[in-house]
Amino acid sequence: MDPVSRLRSVGGRLVPPAEAVAQAVAERAVELVVSALDVNALVARVDMDAVLDEIDINGLLGRVDVNAVLDQLDIGSLLDRVDLNRLMERVDLNQLMARLDLNHLLASVDITAIVQQVDVNQIVQQVDVDEVLQKVDLDAVMARLDMNAIAQRIDIDTLIQHTDLGAIIAKSSGGIAGEALDVARSQAVGLDEFIARWVARLRRRPYSGPPGPDDVQALEEA
Amino acid sequence: MTAQVGGAPGSTPAVAQMSLQGRYAGFASRFISFVLDEAVIAGVFMLALASVSFVASVVTGKPIHWDRSDIWVVLAFVAWQFLYFAYSWGASGKTLGMAVFGVRVVQPDGTYASSRQAVVRTLALPLSFLLLGLGFLGILVGDRRRALHDVIAGTAVVYSWDARAARLRFLSRS
Numbered sequence: 001m002d003p004v005s006r007l008r009s010v011g012g013r014l015v016p017p018a019e020a021v022a023q024a025v026a027e028r029a030v031e032l033v034v035s036a037l038d039v040n041a042l043v044a045r046v047d048m049d050a051v052l053d054e055i056d057i058n059g060l061l062g063r064v065d066v067n068a069v070l071d072q073l074d075i076g077s078l079l080d081r082v083d084l085n086r087l088m089e090r091v092d093l094n095q096l097m098a099r100l101d102l103n104h105l106l107a108s109v110d111i112t113a114i115v116q117q118v119d120v121n122q123i124v125q126q127v128d129v130d131e132v133l134q135k136v137d138l139d140a141v142m143a144r145l146d147m148n149a150i151a152q153r154i155d156i157d158t159l160i161q162h163t164d165l166g167a168i169i170a171k172s173s174g175g176i177a178g179e180a181l182d183v184a185r186s187q188a189v190g191l192d193e194f195i196a197r198w199v200a201r202l203r204r205r206p207y208s209g210p211p212g213p214d215d216v217q218a219l220e221e222a
Numbered sequence: 223m224t225a226q227v228g229g230a231p232g233s234t235p236a237v238a239q240m241s242l243q244g245r246y247a248g249f250a251s252r253f254i255s256f257v258l259d260e261a262v263i264a265g266v267f268m269l270a271l272a273s274v275s276f277v278a279s280v281v282t283g284k285p286i287h288w289d290r291s292d293i294w295v296v297l298a299f300v301a302w303q304f305l306y307f308a309y310s311w312g313a314s315g316k317t318l319g320m321a322v323f324g325v326r327v328v329q330p331d332g333t334y335a336s337s338r339q340a341v342v343r344t345l346a347l348p349l350s351f352l353l354l355g356l357g358f359l360g361i362l363v364g365d366r367r368r369a370l371h372d373v374i375a376g377t378a379v380v381y382s383w384d385a386r387a388a389r390l391r392f393l394s395r396s
Contacts, residue, residue: 184323185324185383186385188251191248195250210242212245212246213332
């Protein structure tokens with residue numbers, strides 16, 4: 001019998017138990033090493049910055065197929081799981097609005113295009129004008145009106161000539177004596193102005209009508 | 223020149239749009255009203271003299287003939303003038319002539335002249351004539367159109383009528 005083959009058969013019988021023993025020893029040794037290791041202390045000794053410097057993040061991200069990742073994501077179901085009300089409660093809208101540059105925002109908005117899309121007629125038809133007018137404080141509106149400025153814009157000459165107002169004034173004022181008095185006074189004032197204009201011309205000064213105390217002139221101009 | 227009341231609409235002078243009330247009166251209005259006052263003073267004085275003469279002729283049977291050089295006539299005329307102006311200006315700020323032409327005497331702030339100012343103004347009025355009429359120069363060139371007697375009395379003369387209302391009356395009649 002070949003001695004080598006005998007040894008092989010003996011070896012073949014001894015190897016499996018030896019491997020099992022070695023496996024058990026190795027596992028036990030690993031357990032002992034792991035239990036003896038202070039992982040926190042070990043991690044503390046690791047220079048993470050140096051480790052991160054060694055990692056090529058860009059290269060790593062470049063190898064990630066983002067589209068494929070997104071394709072696998074079900075955004076709809078993700079959003080369904082988001083409680084928007086709770087999210088909005090946590091948002092400080094005032095702070096958010098304070099950070100917004102509204103002018104910049106409005107500058108970028110095409111208001112004309114928006115307005116063109118609005119059907120103003122339809123909106124107006126839905127407005128109850130009577131109800132709106134009932135809410136208007138006309139006294140306050142009238143108080144804000146400059147009646148003097150409005151009166152200045154009225155062409156009184158035309159108004160009198162085209163309405164019965166002239167007849168009312170004529171009836172309420174004096175007769176021939178009053179008319180004669182108006183004419184005499186007007187003639188005298190005309191003469192006053194004629195003389196005053198010539199005197200101003202001789203003195204090389206502008207003339208803009210009869211002078212008066214400041215308050216009277218202010219009243220006239222008002 | 224006379225377009226204060228008349229005139230076509232659209233070519234209305236600026237002054238015709240003003241009421242004029244409270245504005246300083248010009249030379250012509252003041253001068254014409256003064257002339258009218260003098261005519262009234264002279265007319266009333268002559269009427270008074272004629273009345274006195276008539277009464278005297280009825281009572282004594284002899285008519286009285288007044289002589290312009292008579293000192294009493296002159297004094298009576300001056301006193302009548304003083305009374306006429308001082309009383310008119312003190313009572314209402316205007317004489318009959320001033321009332322016709324719509325001017326009145328006031329203090330520079332627009333309030334009525336006092337009796338004292340009326341008396342001072344009446345006494346100072348002759349000064350404006352005695353200085354060869356130079357006392358009236360202030361009406362033409364002064365900012366407040368005050369004559370010498372106005373300056374002395376602390377008064378001014380303003381329009382007291384509403385020119386704009388007169389214009390409206392004219393337009394309503396035309």
